[in-house]
Amino acid sequence: MTFQENEFESQAAELRDKITTLDAELTEDFKSKFLIVPFLSRKIVSFQGNKDKPAYNWYKYKEAFSAGLVEYFLSNYEGGTQGKVLDPFAGIGTTLFAASERSIHADGIELLPIGQEIIQTRLLLQKGLSSSDTATLERWIAFQPWKEFPERVPFNIFRITKGAYSSETLDAIERYRGAMHQESEKIQAILRLALLCVLESISYTRKDGQYLRWDARSGKIRPGTKPFNKGEILSFAPAITAKLKEILSDVTSYEVPTTLFPIPQTSSDIRLFEGSCLEILPALETASYDAIMTSPPYCNRYDYTRTYALELAMLGLTQTEVSNLRQEMLSCTVENREKDLLKICPNWSPFIEAANHQRLLKRINTYLENEKAAGILNNNSIPRMVRGYFSEMACVIGECIRVLKPNARLFMVNDNVRYAGVGISVDMILSDIARTLGFEVEKILVVPGKKGNSSQQMGTYGRIPLRKCVYVWRKR
């Protein structure tokens, strides 16, 4: 080791110690707030909990939480059973539909077109189907009209989606899209929904957090990597007809007055705002919501615009539109450039300051910058991502306080993360920022059993457990 390397390592060790000390101090500070809740299993806080829930299980949105989780919070906290709920990161609308089923009005904000499309089509389907709509869908299931349809309607292909389907599947999708255009707008929306729901299962790809993973049968094998096999790749016709049957059966059972069929008629309104919550939140009315139930992207480098690329291409987005979308998303990937938050909203200085002055975060930021300067980070944009994540989240939190009624609660699902050997207690850092901005931290509910780290991190630094929590904050 050179003198310089030695010097650097002792500085890094000192900073790590300081981070450990500050983390321990904050843990002591929040000691009475932490509570392990057995009900909050990994299943209930994730999409897994929706597996058997009609309509919620049509489209597998891996980043979703379950309707059961929303019901739990809305029914276990007073004030959560009436009025109006907001989810600024609505995803496929779990909060919105689960709240609406309890006769609570729900507003959602979602930026990603796949989430928007699922929500809008579910809303359309909740209005029910006419007998002629049902007959049309039954005809599609029985006669598979795309098979003989002469006209193909191609769709966008990105660099990262090229070769995602076998030639037979590609041909079937294009004919399906051709035949689809003969139908009414409503039927088209349902056929498109079914198509989006099966895309992954008929492709050579598997969604894998940061990117799309390719099955070796695609012929795309990265040199030096172990060939990956995703298991059965479904053929188009059985996959799409099964999905259409499932949707039709779930929807038609709305109209049957029996509790055997579990999709209730909704009696209250759902409003979806399409766009970035950073832009939309400032336009929402002050003190107008009774609760916020949400889960933002985690600070874990997961890139939704990559993992949902098949769907975004199918929805007609261009490569440039996807790149722009990536920049608009809450910063959680190494590709996110810094956002000019004060340009979005000049009132946000105190929120940004709150993030800048959070003591533990300050040390973490310095540590990551030093690691970058020493060339040890596996990606040099990690410090920018972490700083951006917390500044943007501080602005979201500040806006959430503003739009909540006094004493109303915010429930947030989020994961802690780890970079360059240092655990980042996202739960305590965000709770501390929330406290500075005017929330009382009522509880930090811990999901039992801790999650590991990325294989890369584990190899280098060993396994350190990471908390997954639901924060319960109340507007003071």
Ligand SMILES: C[S@@+](CC[C@H](N)C(=O)[O-])C[C@H]1O[C@@H](n2cnc3c(N)ncnc32)[C@H](O)[C@@H]1O
């Ligand atoms: C963890 S997921 C939430 C899933 C949701 N709870 C559900 O059950 O479907 C986070 C969501 O935030 C969305 N998102 C990311 N950046 C956003 C932004 N700036 N404005 C609005 N939504 C955003 C993502 O597209 C993603 O759907």
